[in-house]
Amino acid sequence: DSGVTQTPKHLITATGQRVTLRCSPRSGDLSVYWYQQSLDQGLQFLIQYYNGEERAKGNILERFSAQQFPDLHSELNLSSLELGDSALYFCASSAGTGLLANEKLFFGSGTQLSVL
Amino acid sequence: AQKVTQAQTEISVVEKEDVTLDCVYETRDTTYYLFWYKQPPSGELVFLIRRNSFDEQNEISGRYSWNFQKSTSSFNFTITASQVVDSAVYFCALSSLGNKLVFGAGTILRVKS
Numbered sequence: 001d002s003g004v005t006q007t008p009k010h011l012i013t014a015t016g017q018r019v020t021l022r023c024s025p026r027s028g029d030l031s032v033y034w035y036q037q038s039l040d041q042g043l044q045f046l047i048q049y050y051n052g053e054e055r056a057k058g059n060i061l062e063r064f065s066a067q068q069f070p071d072l073h074s075e076l077n078l079s080s081l082e083l084g085d086s087a088l089y090f091c092a093s094s095a096g097t098g099l100l101a102n103e104k105l106f107f108g109s110g111t112q113l114s115v116l
Numbered sequence: 117a118q119k120v121t122q123a124q125t126e127i128s129v130v131e132k133e134d135v136t137l138d139c140v141y142e143t144r145d146t147t148y149y150l151f152w153y154k155q156p157p158s159g160e161l162v163f164l165i166r167r168n169s170f171d172e173q174n175e176i177s178g179r180y181s182w183n184f185q186k187s188t189s190s191f192n193f194t195i196t197a198s199q200v201v202d203s204a205v206y207f208c209a210l211s212s213l214g215n216k217l218v219f220g221a222g223t224i225l226r227v228k229s
Contacts, residue, residue, distance in 0.1 A: 002160060033216070043207065043219035056216055090161065101211040102149045102168060107161035 003027065006091050006108035014116055018079040021111045025072055025093030031055070032074040033094070033105060034066055038087040048098050049074055055098050081115045088112050118143045120210050120220035128226040129198050137193040137223045139208030145169075148212035150184065150191045155205040155222070164206075167191065198227045 003026035013019055025032050034046040036059075045058035049068035060066075063081075068074040078085060092105040119142040129135045141150065152164040165175065167184050175182045179196045195202055208220045 002162070042221045045216040045218070048216065058216060088159065092161075098216075101147070101213050101215070102166065103211075104151075104163055104166055105217060106163065107153075109158060109160040112159075 002106040002108065004091055004093050004106050004108035006089075006111050008111060009109065010112045010114075012114045012116065013081060015081055015083060017081050017115075018077065019081065019113065021076040021078070021089055021091075021113075023074045023076070023091030023093075023108060025074070025091075026095075026106050029093035029095050029106070030072065031094045031096060031098045031103070032068055032072070033092040033098070034060075034074070034076050035090040035092065035107075036087045037090060037110070038084075041087075043090075046076070050097050078113070083115050086113055086115045118145075118148075118210050118212065118215055118218045120208050120218055122206075122208055122220035122223050124223045125221070126224040126226070128228065131200060131227055131229050132197050133227075134194060134196050135198050135225065135227075137195075137206050137208075137225065139191045139193065139220060141189050141191065141208070141210045143210060143212055145212035145215075148210060151209040151211070151217065152182065152191075152193050153207045153209060153219075155207065157204070161207070164193075195225075198225075200227050200229050203227045 005024040030051045046060040048056040088110045092107045094103040121140045154162045205222045211217045
């Protein structure tokens with residue numbers, strides 16, 4: 001058990017809808033990362049937050065947004081969903097700021113999103 | 117741009133066989149870190165090892181060993197005497213300053229009893 005909690009484990013929704021994925025980092029970790037795993041794109045970095053502030057952005061669509069709250073949990077909001085958004089969304093946390101390249105990321109078990 | 121290539125999409129072995137998972141990376145940075153993660157059927161990504169670009173010593177941890185060769189930009193992972201519980205998807209990943217973790221496509225390892 002990595003200590004990173006993601007809810008829900010599975011989510012089934014329809015195109016055009018909006019969903020929110022939730023992540024609680026390991027105790028003490030200040031950085032939260034979101035990754036998307038799909039069959040065609042593999043594991044891709046979406047966005048990182050450190051202590052409530054956005055620190056880095058990857059291949060995140062404009063329809064997607066995230067935030068990290070004062071209690072350090074994070075939410076990833078996906079809107080106007082399309083079939084291609086179906087994927088496994090991972091949250092990871094680390095103890096550092098995310099500026100150093102050597103940080104070990106601890107991953108949650110993911111949220112499987114199915115858009116029908 | 118950073119890139120990680122895991123050319124082996126899927127490998128099947130019989131229990132107790134040794135198996136090597138290949139990883140080739142590309143980066144222009146002189147300081148970087150290489151990682152291996154395991155994704156068992158449960159779905160969670162589990163950290164296995166981290167190696168920095170200045171440390172080319174091979175590492176052994178139980179049945180696992182890693183061979184890092186800068187000359188060939190490779191960071192290969194060997195499982196000795198494989199077991200059914202080793203069945204998983206294994207990801208090689210690369211990060212450097214200012215760049216977030218970039219993953220390879222993963223190698224599916226199936227160990228049959």
